Amino acid sequence: MLELINIGKSFSSVKVLKNINLKINRNEIHAIVGENGAGKSTLMKIIYGEHSPTEGTLIINGEKRNHYSPSEALHEGIVMVHQESSLVPTLSVYENIFLGRWNSSKTNKNYLVKKKELISLTREILRKMGVYHISPEKRVSSLSIGDKQIVEIAKSLSFNPKILILDEPTAALSIEETNILFSILKTLKENGVTILYISHRLEEIFQIAERVTVLRNGEIVYNDFVNKININELISKMIGREITNKYPEKINKTSGKIVLQVVDLTSSYFKKITFEIHEGEILGISGLMGCGSTQMGESLFGLRKINGGNIHYYGERFFPKNPSICIKHGIFYVPADRHSLGLVLKRSVKENYTLPNLDFFAKYGILKINKEKQDCYRTINQLNIKISNLNQKVENLSGGNQQKLVIGKWIVRQPKLLIMDEPTRGVDVGAKYEIYKKIYELSSKGIAILLISTDIDEIHNLCDRILVMSEGRITGTLYPENSTKEEILALAVKGKEDINSQEFEVINN
Incomplete structure (x- = not known):
């Protein structure tokens, strides 16, 4: 279907790909x-036409191509679902799926958008995916991260692809949604679609x-072939050294006094949440996508409204009115x-590090440039963040280095409580290990x-205690x-009407 011959790619003087020879x-x-x-x-972007190779040749269906545009790739039946969302938040689900094709039907000679027809087609695509809870008319900005990813995949299927490229498709999906996706991919393969699948969740590969x-x-x-290698050998091939454990050895420690005590915390996303967390404790909150855990974390940082309940911080009554109060x-x-909430992608590494810490690096409105550089370099070395220089734009860093920067910018503040939501999502196994060590x-x-x-495996291996949420x-x-x-997992699906037995199979594997 696809052959790559001696493909190379350089950005300025940096060679990113060398002599890639591959048959799909x-x-x-x-x-x-x-x-x-x-x-x-x-x-993948070269295959999709987003980048042109510096050297080498592509052969698609027997035809040689040196380069082509994404629109030409779509014409060839090559469709890519990027890791970063390409959806327009202010438009509806069906408008996003058929964006640019609202009135492209050959029979549509009056150039009016046939809304009912597009809604019907969207509903049909979602139904084939086994998705019934997303309304075609719902605005994308109101969807969860997982539901947005489903819409991205639905959009790709609307092009009837011959080659489907998926870049981290399950990074934001729940177990149920992942199983639905796997079922869809197997059906597509049976119908003649070739699928290129990128994932850091190596268990999925098998x-x-x-x-x-x-x-x-x-x-x-x-x-x-996948059946000729095991997961430890695969990891060793990826990182260039042998690895015996995905997780660092746990550090012996004793929990200190209570830092945060939450009693009957309630909002429109969660009800009567009660727990406490101690100094030095890693308290895990797990559940399926949409269980309310993310909204709870945001509420404790002052990002969402709390409707009821009590919070005590070091024994004192505390109300997280906004993030500024929490930071103080x-x-x-x-x-x-991390892309929309943790970083300013168009800004440099140094600027992203400094932005939430201006009160640390400035006095009387004047930035202490030397202190800023020293602290930034210290954090970069501590977390092994790979950069070319401090002025490098964050959008040009790998996902793992971006995530380590999101974590690192808070370390200078010497936190007492650090709330971490999906800290290793879309991060490779080597960077995960480094993040786990830092935790x-x-x-x-x-x-x-x-x-x-x-990630139940992550929660089970990292945490001292685990709270499980459902609905x-x-x-x-x-x-x-x-x-x-x-x-x-059993507690995570507790209260749900349908428990898919395949969910347990995913965990066991």
Whole structure:
């Protein structure tokens, strides 16, 4: 279906891809894996026509092509779902799916938008995906991150693709949504669609793909059938060294006094949430997508309205009216969506680091440039953030380095409570390990960490104690040493009418 011959790509003097030779067969799901910055997304953008290769040739259906545009790629049946959202928030679901094609029908000679027809087509696409809870007329800005990803995939299917490129499609999906996606992909493959699948969730590769290609430093280091390699060997190929454990060894520590006590906290997203977190404790909050955990974390940082309940911070009554008050009290928040909430992508590394810390680096309105640089470099070295220089734009960093910067900019503030929502979403296995080490290090210094994650394996391995949420309520409290991941999942789906048995299969695998 697709062949890449000696493909190379350079940005200025930086060579991102070198001598890529790869054949993609028709009717297969082919996984592309590697660390952040390995060149995966660049390679996919070349196939999609978003980038032109510096050297080499592409052969599509037997025809040689040196370069082409995304619109030409669509004409060839090549469709890509990017990791970053391309949706227009102010438009509805159906308007986004058929954006640019509202009146493109050959029979539509009067150039009027046939709204009912587009809504019907959207509903049909979503129905084929097994999605019934998203209304075609709903505004995209009101959707959750997971639902937005579903709309992105629905939009790609509206083009009837021959080659479908998916870049981290499940990063923001729940287990149910992931199972729906896998079912859709298998059906597409049976109907003749070739799928290129990028994911940092390596367990998925063994569930969904026939073949896997590993990129490291812009070169192919492995290309073969999935059943010829195991997950530890795959990780070793990715990072270039042997790895025996995905998680660092836990640090022995004793929990201190209560930092935050929450009693019957209530909003329009959650009801009667009660818990406490101690100094040095890593308290996990887990559940399926949409369980209310993200909204709870945002509420504790003053980003959402609280309707009822009490909060005590170090024994004193506390109300998180806004983020400024929380920051003054040593409460900080790492958001799930780093691109829109955690970073200013068009600004430099230094500016992103300084922006929330201006009171630290400025006096009488004058910026202390030397202190700013020293602190920024210190944090970059501590977290092993790979940059070319402090003025490099954040949008040009890999996902893992972006995430480490989001976390690192708060460390200078010496937090007392750090709320982390999906801290390793869309991050490769090497960067995850470094983030996990930093979480352990911070907790060993007495910092209380509220870790919100839908990654049950992550929650089970990192946390000292786990609270499980379902439909806005806490359904149970577990301790990792005497509980299983299946028990966490059972509590996460508690109260739901339909429990898909395949969800347990995903966790077991």
